[in-house]
Amino acid sequence: MAKIQKxxxxxxxxxxxxxxxxxxxxxKDAFIIAPNFRGFxxxxxxxxxxxxxxxxxxxxxxxxxxxxxxTVKALENLYENAGENIEIPEKAKLIRDLTxxxxxxxxxxxWFYLSVLPDFLKLDKNPKxxxxxxxxxxxxxxxxxxxxxxxxxxxxxxxxxxxxSYAIPGGVTSDPxxxxxxxxxxxxxxxxxxxxxxxxxxxxxxxxxxxxxxxYLENAKSSDLKAFLNLxxxxxxxxxxxxxxxxxxxxxxxxxxxxxxxxxKRKDFDINKVKEVDAYxxxxxxxxxxxxxxxxxxxxxxxxxxPYETSPLAxxxxxxxxxxLNLVNDFKDSYMVRTWARIDEVLKLxxxxxxxxxxxxxxETSYIKPKKDVKELEGKAFGFCEAARGSLIHExxxxxxxxxxxxxxxPSTWNLGPRCPDYLSPAEKxxxxxxxxxxxxxxxxxxxxxxxxxxx
Amino acid sequence: xxxxxxxHLRSIFTKPTNYINTxxxxxxxxxxxxxxxxxxxxxxxxQPVREAxxxxxxxxxxxxxxxxxxxxxxxxxxxMLMLPPQFEPLVAQAAEVMNRVPxxxxxxxxxxxxxxxxxxxxxxxxxxxILEYLSVEYQEVIxxxxxxxxxxxxxxxxxxxxxxxxxxxxxxxPVGMPEAFTIGRHPKTGVEHVKHLAEHAAAxxxxxxxxxxxxxxxxxxxxxxxxxxxxxVKGKPxxxxxxxPANPANITGVIIHYILTGELPELDSLLRPxxxxxxxxxxxxxxxxxxxxxxxxxxxxxxxxxxxxCLYKMGCKGPFTFNNCSIVRYNEGTNWPIGVGRGCIxxxxxxxxxxxxTERPLADSDIQPPGLHGVEAAVDEVGLGLLTAxxxxxxxxxxxxxxxxxxxxxxxxx
Ligand code: SF4
Ligand code: SF4
Numbered sequence: 001m002a003k004i005q006k007x008x009x010x011x012x013x014x015x016x017x018x019x020x021x022x023x024x025x026x027x028k029d030a031f032i033i034a035p036n037f038r039g040f041x042x043x044x045x046x047x048x049x050x051x052x053x054x055x056x057x058x059x060x061x062x063x064x065x066x067x068x069x070x071t072v073k074a075l076e077n078l079y080e081n082a083g084e085n086i087e088i089p090e091k092a093k094l095i096r097d098l099t100x101x102x103x104x105x106x107x108x109x110x111w112f113y114l115s116v117l118p119d120f121l122k123l124d125k126n127p128k129x130x131x132x133x134x135x136x137x138x139x140x141x142x143x144x145x146x147x148x149x150x151x152x153x154x155x156x157x158x159x160x161x162x163x164x165s166y167a168i169p170g171g172v173t174s175d176p177x178x179x180x181x182x183x184x185x186x187x188x189x190x191x192x193x194x195x196x197x198x199x200x201x202x203x204x205x206x207x208x209x210x211x212x213x214x215x216y217l218e219n220a221k222s223s224d225l226k227a228f229l230n231l232x233x234x235x236x237x238x239x240x241x242x243x244x245x246x247x248x249x250x251x252x253x254x255x256x257x258x259x260x261x262x263x264x265k266r267k268d269f270d271i272n273k274v275k276e277v278d279a280y281x282x283x284x285x286x287x288x289x290x291x292x293x294x295x296x297x298x299x300x301x302x303x304x305x306x307p308y309e310t311s312p313l314a315x316x317x318x319x320x321x322x323x324x325l326n327l328v329n330d331f332k333d334s335y336m337v338r339t340w341a342r343i344d345e346v347l348k349l350x351x352x353x354x355x356x357x358x359x360x361x362x363x364e365t366s367y368i369k370p371k372k373d374v375k376e377l378e379g380k381a382f383g384f385c386e387a388a389r390g391s392l393i394h395e396x397x398x399x400x401x402x403x404x405x406x407x408x409x410x411p412s413t414w415n416l417g418p419r420c421p422d423y424l425s426p427a428e429k430x431x432x433x434x435x436x437x438x439x440x441x442x443x444x445x446x447x448x449x450x451x452x453x454x455x456x
Numbered sequence: 457x458x459x460x461x462x463x464h465l466r467s468i469f470t471k472p473t474n475y476i477n478t479x480x481x482x483x484x485x486x487x488x489x490x491x492x493x494x495x496x497x498x499x500x501x502x503q504p505v506r507e508a509x510x511x512x513x514x515x516x517x518x519x520x521x522x523x524x525x526x527x528x529x530x531x532x533x534x535x536m537l538m539l540p541p542q543f544e545p546l547v548a549q550a551a552e553v554m555n556r557v558p559x560x561x562x563x564x565x566x567x568x569x570x571x572x573x574x575x576x577x578x579x580x581x582x583x584x585x586i587l588e589y590l591s592v593e594y595q596e597v598i599x600x601x602x603x604x605x606x607x608x609x610x611x612x613x614x615x616x617x618x619x620x621x622x623x624x625x626x627x628x629x630p631v632g633m634p635e636a637f638t639i640g641r642h643p644k645t646g647v648e649h650v651k652h653l654a655e656h657a658a659a660x661x662x663x664x665x666x667x668x669x670x671x672x673x674x675x676x677x678x679x680x681x682x683x684x685x686x687x688x689v690k691g692k693p694x695x696x697x698x699x700x701p702a703n704p705a706n707i708t709g710v711i712i713h714y715i716l717t718g719e720l721p722e723l724d725s726l727l728r729p730x731x732x733x734x735x736x737x738x739x740x741x742x743x744x745x746x747x748x749x750x751x752x753x754x755x756x757x758x759x760x761x762x763x764x765x766c767l768y769k770m771g772c773k774g775p776f777t778f779n780n781c782s783i784v785r786y787n788e789g790t791n792w793p794i795g796v797g798r799g800c801i802x803x804x805x806x807x808x809x810x811x812x813x814t815e816r817p818l819a820d821s822d823i824q825p826p827g828l829h830g831v832e833a834a835v836d837e838v839g840l841g842l843l844t845a846x847x848x849x850x851x852x853x854x855x856x857x858x859x860x861x862x863x864x865x866x867x868x869x870x
Contacts, residue, residue, distance in 0.1 A: 012602050012603065013602065014597065015596075035639045037565075037636040038672065038679075038682070040672070043679065055672060055809060061573075062567075062569075122600075144575060152788070155791040156791055157796065159786070160791065161787055165793070165801065170757075172796075173797040174796035174797055175762055365757055367761075368757070
């Protein structure tokens with residue numbers, strides 16, 4: 001019998017560690033370890049509900065704004081569940097979508113240039129790739145530069161990035177001027193221009209009609225996406241990194257993101273089917289446990305008993321995008337397709353942002369006061385939000401004006417959590433069977449690792 | 457103490473909180489100038505940390521920044537450090553020898569927010585100044601190395617620059633529950649990690665509310681027993697750069713100051729650099745005139761909100777918070793929370809998650825008046841943690857009129 005070897009890769013990205021079991025030069029099993037825990041859910045307990053609006057964005061320095069939106073939606077849902085109709089002005093909705101989209105775009109750009117492309121320098125010795133070298137590479141810098149640019153849109157409407165707290169039940173506190181809206185339009189246009197020239201290698205409208213990989217490669221001028229796809233084909237990354245081929249999206253961002261779950265067929269998302277399993281987590285129903293078989297601060301989360309991937313790829317599939325339905329048909333949910341979906345999403349959101357900015361009516365109010373004080377409400381409620389890495393769920397329970405229980409399920413809990421007794425997490429499954437630790441790292445990164453989100 | 461007396465309120469809101477004496481006389485500045493010149497010459501004589509010297513001028517060009525952009529940044533930084541304009545050439549030179557100081561940056565119980573804020577800074581982008589020109593030997597978010605290679609790089613940096621590097625720490629440290637942060641092939645707890653690296657550093661710089669005072673993780677009930685760096689590191693110079701996230705300008709400011717003088721900047725009793733935390737948000741707030749006039753937002757979305765009135769009654773903690781974001785702002789000066797009508801949550805003050813952070817007006821919050829300690833002591837200790845419900849009720853107009861006297865006083869000072 002072949003000998004089983006164990007290796008540990010620490011700090012694969014941020015704090016995430018990877019424990020790998022090898023047999024005959026292949027990865028026989030993979031454990032994703034999230035070793036950093038802060039305990040937000042405990043800290044929220046007993047605090048007034050509105051405190052969650054300032055505390056929760058601090059769950060993550062990269063997608064904190066998504067946590068703000070999930071929180072505010074949970075509070076608004078609390079009103080609805082109590083039979084209090086809550087009205088949100090169109091302007092506030094547009095502003096929330098705009099800022100959320102900026103945060104998602106900054107994340108994807110940063111991730112593509114700071115995490116994904118530098119990996120290829122280790123895989124491929126072609127000197128042309130030097131432009132992707134961290135800090136020194138010209139494209140690396142540009143990527144960082146434009147990801148800094150787009151977050152200024154969050155700052156314009158939300159005050160700062162990271163960590164904004166300007167959304168409140170009933171709307172937003174900001175009242176932008178025409179000048180500020182124009183500033184945001186200028187930023188979005190410049191990022192779009194960068195995106196078309198540097199990433200797509202073709203105009204946006206042409207790209208939108210692309211139906212498959214070959215068609216794209218034939219028509220694109222040299223660009224970073226084209227270079228990336230060619231590298232994937234060269235190193236067989238269109239064949240590895242497959243997870244469960246099951247996709248979950250909890251929330252709409254019209255028109256390019258629609259909620260739903262896809263197993264073989266697409267169905268509606270039903271929150272009652274979501275369950276957390278703590279069999280391998282240090283954090284348990286009863287408190288903490290450091291038993292030998294537990295290995296992560298994250299819990300596993302299952303939908304209808306099964307692991308699902310939640311990500312930009314899941315959003316493309318649940319949105320029935322033709323290109324991605326074809327890609328998944330041809331290459332499954334592989335490394336290449338998962339990564340491409342993130343890059344694709346940048347375009348969809350930039351185009352939406354342009355439209356939303358033109359729809360803002362600055363004369364409209366930004367806030368409609370709810371009829372009741374949130375302190376008078378009791379009960380349980382959910383806030384759903386699509387964040388950069390996938391679907392985010394906040395659950396709040398309020399009693400006597402205080403938070404009784406708060407539960408957070410992040411995209412990374414779905415993708416990078418530990419196993420449950422029956423299934424590995426999607427990323428663990430995707431890593432199993434690979435032949436090198438570099439590939440294991442790369443596949444893990446295709447899920448866009450965020451350790452702090454995984455555990456919170 | 458007669459808390460509600462007009463004179464008393466006046467003293468609270470007119471107290472000069474700017475502890476840096478901005479004019480210390482010609483002799484002082486002449487000496488300082490000489491000292492800095494000497495230090496810069498010493499640094500220039502040294503080798504850059506990395507083997508190949510990158511020329512600063514070339515760097516400006518590759519980043520497509522003009523000399524003018526750079527000089528603009530130099531003036532802003534000089535002013536931020538509260539140095540008179542004649543120090544600008546020295547600050548420019550300091551930027552040019554930044555690559556003589558090695559930096560190690562570690563993340564413990566963090567959210568990476570400070571790193572992200574730093575990466576999102578420009579003019580001229582600290583991406584080039586800090587990341588490229590400054591010698592960052594180890595930084596988990598931007599480095600390409602992972603696994604054992606990352607660990608080796610760190611060991612090597614500690615050995616090569618023993619006693620010379622600046623250690624930046626982001627995130628709090630869980631002393632109550634070591635399992636909440638234990639990482640590495642040779643598992644080390646957060647406490648061991650920080651203590652070890654601090655021991656070999658020239659100085660330790662805590663970045664963000666978490667590393668300084670424990671931040672969110674330390675909020676009640678503090679499930680992991682999180683603390684800040686200064687609670688576990690002893691016998692080393694420490695600087696706290698709080699706020700959530702810490703303003704990148706203040707991080708650069710501390711580094712430039714260190715390069716200019718070889719010393720850490722002047723600190724307050726919470727170890728915060730006075731150049732950044734020597735005054736209150738409220739002192740330089742764009743809505744201050746409305747505060748003075750007694751014009752307040754009474755409710756989100758009301759006429760006051762549309763007219764950018766003061767947010768005090770909506771829970772703004774600006775009068776109790778020491779920080780310079782009213783001047784520096786965030787995202788390259790794009791905006792700040794008060795700019796979008798949200799109010800300040802006091803994120804540069806200790807325990808602000810339990811005390812200040814909410815939109816509860818002070819009337820409903822737990823903030824205690826300083827009572828017997830007297831206002832002055834409190835100003836420096838907890839960032840002026842005072843004012844009760846009644847004060848707001850009775851005091852607003854009294855305060856407003858008291859404030860009117862402030863401008864004259866400031867003029868006198870200048
Ligand atoms: S201080 Fe704020 S930005 Fe920093 S690590 Fe803590 S929560 Fe994140
Ligand atoms: S908004 Fe806040 S900081 Fe500004 S003047 Fe009013 S109370 Fe002071």
